[in-house]
Amino acid sequence: MRIERITIADSSEYGGFLENAKAIAPHSGDAPYFALAMARNCPIWSNEKSFKRQKRIKVHSTSELALLMK
Numbered sequence: 001m002r003i004e005r006i007t008i009a010d011s012s013e014y015g016g017f018l019e020n021a022k023a024i025a026p027h028s029g030d031a032p033y034f035a036l037a038m039a040r041n042c043p044i045w046s047n048e049k050s051f052k053r054q055k056r057i058k059v060h061s062t063s064e065l066a067l068l069m070k
Contacts, residue, residue: 009036011032013036013039013040014035014038014039014040015035016039017034017035017036017039018031018032020035020056021034021035024054024057025054026050026051026053026054027050030048030051033046034054034056038056043057043058043059043060044057044058044060045059045060045061045065046059046060046061047061047062
């Protein structure tokens with residue numbers, strides 16, 4: 001059985017975190033992802049190495065998540 005769930009986050013949920021996110025995101029286009037992670041107090045799943053250069057948000061790569069799920 002396969003269960004899929006996608007939730008669309010409205011910018012009103014994370015908009016208050018955008019300025020702080022812009023300061024740590026490696027590219028301006030990535031700031032909303034960091035802002036949402038801040039708003040939800042959760043990690044980001046990404047293989048983008050530049051995401052790990054900051055210390056505020058935990059970033060997991062696919063291989064790290066695979067190890068956690070074993």
